[in-house]
Amino acid sequence: MALSGLDIYKLLPKTNCRDCGFSTCLAFAMALAQKKASLDKCPHVTDSAREALESASQPPIKLVTIGKGESRIEIGNETVMYRHEQKFYHPTAIGILVEDTLIEAEIAKTISEINGLHFERVGQTIGVNLVCIKNSSKTADKFLAAVCRVASATKLNLALSSSDGASVSAGLAIIKDRRPLVICEDQDAIDDFINTALEYNVPLAVTSSTLDEASELTAKAKKLGLEELVINIKAKGIASRIQDFTFARRAALRKNIRTVGYPVMAFTDSGESPQELAEAVSYVLKYAGLVIVKNTKKEFIFPLLVARQDVYQDPQKPVQVEPKIYEIGKVTKDSPLLVTTNFSITYFTVAGEVESSKVPSRILCCDAEGMSVLTAWAAEKFTAETIADTLDKSGIKDMISHKRVIIPGYVSVLSGKLEEVSGWQVAVGPREASGIPNYLRGLR
Amino acid sequence: MPVELIKEKYSGAINTMEIGKGAGAVKIGGETTLPFLFEEGAMPNKPIVALEILDTDPPGRPADCGVTLLCVRLAGIHPDNGNKSADDAVKSLKSIAAGAGMPLVITGCGDAEKDNEVLPKVSQAFRGENCLFGIATQNNYKTLAATCLADGHSIIAESPIDINIAKQVNILISDMGFDPKRIVMHPTTTSLGYGMEYVYSIMERARLAAFVGDRMLAMPFILFIGQEVWKTKEAKEAGEIQGINWEISTSVSMLQAGADLLVMRHPEAARGIVKYIDEMMKGAKP
């Protein structure tokens, strides 16, 4: 959180000794605020003031990197509570739990399922990001065996979860190149885990039931030199965890409280699939940087990934569909042609209504920079000229046997001009998409 | 050392509304906090799930899935879908109501003209039953509002994912002498993957405005989840479980944005969400 010149001034010695080269402490503070000077120029600044100033220049929520290379994940460094204020930046990482109590064949099967958990959607590839190996057996050898098996079977990022520092240390010796996240399940073992994380330079998640405890643990780790930390909140009810996530985010963003200024994570606690999905979606929406789930079924993971994709969408940049001709139903050369913009919601709304009309039709989406019909019209992105141009260049002429185009009722004013510039016959459709089925059926 | 947390305390509250009468009546609204943040405020009434059925569905008891409200869409009155008369609509509704034993949400077919012809008669037939009727829009609210006012029902006011229009419709309806506390807002429903996040953010913005005192946005939210979800190919074409999961994920998202009333389609999804709401409400302070 950036400090003002006055905030900085309050932290300076206020002696106006000029050793910094500025005539007063205030002048120096102003220069610092504008990043035109550096703090080392003042030899008299106290350690506590230096710490306060340095922490103020850090992002309020630490960015944590798990893994290496292209598939690495970055979580944290969020700047707002609500997506409409700006946007959410670093999508929640989705991890899958693999317990070391599974036998070899089960691990192999689970991992092969996990490796298939990626999907194409609205032009993006979405998938799970991480496999978390949990030391449920509480024995080191089973844990190590599982770590080896999982690591060799997947390229996904890894997390090691245990209450035993020595087991994790042994695991890290094998997979340190993958830069896994280490999850310390037991507060009493925190010292071992901090040392191990420092030794291997990996991020560490501390586990606790409350933010107060979490804050003590992160303070300790930070003091010993560990920067990349994650706060794992123990199972205690979905609502309670979401409150902790919310309060941690708010304290970090509004008050710059460093000890909770880290990404937060959770393991799902619910048993059966619909309840676990509801739980996981809740954490994705409400600020979790990492959620680790048990279910590996596609029909479970896909909606979870789409929820993440939705909520991390930039509200300033509308989702667009490709501007082109879409065929709905079994179209023939005589099927009606509707024109609309390439704002995804506009398109999907129109497409849905066309579909429910059961009248096979084509929809021509014009490139209106992803704006809705009225907005695009007002911004002159959806005009007689742009529609005529799209009709011309889309190749639609060769696909159909007529030259009739239906425009949205909201832009009926365009019809005369459009007929003139395009040479097409223009019909004015309904204003609301909900009127489309009636309209199309009426054409018959 | 305890962390210095900031807890929001808002001055405004969402309106409370009752649907139905007697022992089976349900209450919604009344929140003084964003969803489920019980450390900051209260949710005196848990969100409610209504199961949606069509008047054209084969007769029989609606599936028992833990819901306490029934939403009947009069799809069969549509000129292109049977063009059922008002009298027939009343008849089928009466028999559905008798079998369900739950309060009713009643919505038209979406054809403004036909809805304006049928809904007043339905409203009269259910006079005093304290139903929730829909759907009023900016361009078509007068007939429905007048009849609900006369017969003692509440009304659903719809806006196209636009906070200003949402407010405008509420004002228009209130200006007819309608008690704002009897209006439920429909901010438009979009499925997961089809712009759910737009509605999510509009709802968050409306809630925050209501909490700092905007009375014309202090209405409970209704979302028609089932209709929208089961239009998508992700729900329809990849097996029933994925469809159920799609409906669940959309519902959870809307609940986390402040939904008070979810109209759902699949009984398994409805059951899952009723359970989820109960789980979330465990955090409520006694």
Ligand code: SF4
């Ligand atoms: S050196 Fe430090 S104490 Fe001296 S004037 Fe500059 S800021 Fe003030």
